[in-house]
Amino acid sequence: MNATPQARSAANRIPTDIHCAQDYEARAREAIAWPSHEYIAGGSGSEATLRANLAAFAHHSILPRLLRDTTAGHTRVELLGRSLPHPVLLAPVAFQKLAHPAGEVETARGAAAMDACMVCSTLSSCSLEDVAHSAGHDKWFQLYFQPARAATLDLVRRAEAAGYTALVVTLDASIQAPSIRSLRAGFQMPPDVRPVNLAAYPVPPQVSLEPGQSIIFQGMMTEAPTWKDLAWLIEHSTLPVIVKGVLHPDDALALRALGVAAQIVSNHGGRSLDGVPASLRALPAIRAALGNSYPLLLDSGIRSGGDIFKALALGADAVLIGRLQVHALSVAGALGVAHMIKMLREELEVCMALSGCPTLADIGPEILFD
Ligand code: FNR
Numbered sequence: 001m002n003a004t005p006q007a008r009s010a011a012n013r014i015p016t017d018i019h020c021a022q023d024y025e026a027r028a029r030e031a032i033a034w035p036s037h038e039y040i041a042g043g044s045g046s047e048a049t050l051r052a053n054l055a056a057f058a059h060h061s062i063l064p065r066l067l068r069d070t071t072a073g074h075t076r077v078e079l080l081g082r083s084l085p086h087p088v089l090l091a092p093v094a095f096q097k098l099a100h101p102a103g104e105v106e107t108a109r110g111a112a113a114m115d116a117c118m119v120c121s122t123l124s125s126c127s128l129e130d131v132a133h134s135a136g137h138d139k140w141f142q143l144y145f146q147p148a149r150a151a152t153l154d155l156v157r158r159a160e161a162a163g164y165t166a167l168v169v170t171l172d173a174s175i176q177a178p179s180i181r182s183l184r185a186g187f188q189m190p191p192d193v194r195p196v197n198l199a200a201y202p203v204p205p206q207v208s209l210e211p212g213q214s215i216i217f218q219g220m221m222t223e224a225p226t227w228k229d230l231a232w233l234i235e236h237s238t239l240p241v242i243v244k245g246v247l248h249p250d251d252a253l254a255l256r257a258l259g260v261a262a263q264i265v266s267n268h269g270g271r272s273l274d275g276v277p278a279s280l281r282a283l284p285a286i287r288a289a290l291g292n293s294y295p296l297l298l299d300s301g302i303r304s305g306g307d308i309f310k311a312l313a314l315g316a317d318a319v320l321i322g323r324l325q326v327h328a329l330s331v332a333g334a335l336g337v338a339h340m341i342k343m344l345r346e347e348l349e350v351c352m353a354l355s356g357c358p359t360l361a362d363i364g365p366e367i368l369f370d
């Protein structure tokens with residue numbers, strides 16, 4: 001039975017044995033039904049990329065500097081014309097009712113309490129309007145291109161009307177790569193957890209294949225976006241368009257040339273193409289290609305403030321948190337989400353203070369040992 005863990009949400013308090021942000025990971029194993037937990041925690045294929053993400057952060061050490069005055073220190077960052085109090089954003093994560101009966105609305109409340117920008121997924125299990133209502137000022141909508149342009153455009157208009165301030169277009173998951181781990185765990189989406197934002201759009205007729213044609217290329221990939229679609233979207237959106245899922249510097253340059261306002265270096269937390277490099281390893285070349293002033297974010301594998309520090313050192317302006325957000329949500333609802341963000345921020349501040357970096361701008365590659 002694949003029940004959502006309703007009972008757990010009643011315990012809307014922080015367990016006494018949470019001592020760092022990552023402690024929510026272990027606690028979530030008890031809070032989320034096992035198949036759902038495996039769906040959330042797992043990666044695609046052999047999980048090589050999932051492991052690579054974590055290993056990339058572990059690889060780097062911090063080489064601190066002594067006697068620097070950090071008493072005017074802060075974690076503020078300018079992003080797309082906004083001053084954010086810290087560089088910790090919540091990544092788009094679908095189907096959060098798997099982790100908490102109030103789903104993304106609960107997460108949004110936690111993010112708002114910490115002035116964190118939340119990115120609401122196209123595949124959220126609460127409506128994008130309800131999520132916007134609970135979120136703070138800084139909220140972005142993650143857009144998956146839909147098979148019909150009319151549906152894509154309707155999502156854009158709804159996001160604009162709901163008060164989202166940017167669109168995050170995810171381009172690294174045109175088809176879903178299977179997660180062997182969640183298949184083995186017998187995961188099936190519970191009937192009460194649905195992509196409600198898409199409910200009103202007609203389901204396109206199934207492509208009929210000729211003999212010898214591929215279900216992937218001539219089937220599913222016929223609905224995948226191309227450069228033309230992205231150009232069309234930029235033309236039709238009143239919101240700045242951010243692209244998520246960038247790993248190649250040449251793509252980064254082409255995206256910027258097309259008018260993309262910011263980019264997220266990401267491998268989808270190791271959930272899309274297995275075998276791609278850790279986002280952290282891809283980051284320096286992309287930062288070098290784009291130069292220092294272009295807004296660049298990173299996700300995939302961040303579990304601590306130390307990891308955030310390393311991502312900033314290698315060129316990110318800010319980071320997004322995926323799994324930890326759902327883990328904290330499952331353990332203590334909005335309070336857990338807010339607490340997890342607070343802990344990450346404080347872990348980052350400890351790194352900054354002890355390494356002699358009073359501001360995010362002071363965190364450069366030279367502060368890493370290798
Ligand atoms: C995701 N991610 C994701 N990304 C996206 O653009 N749209 C989506 O709907 C989802 N859904 C989703 C569900 C679940 C359960 C997870 C764990 C992740 C990917 C997410 O935005 C982010 O890229 C990764 O989660 C970052 O890696 P970490 O922080 O989980 O290691």
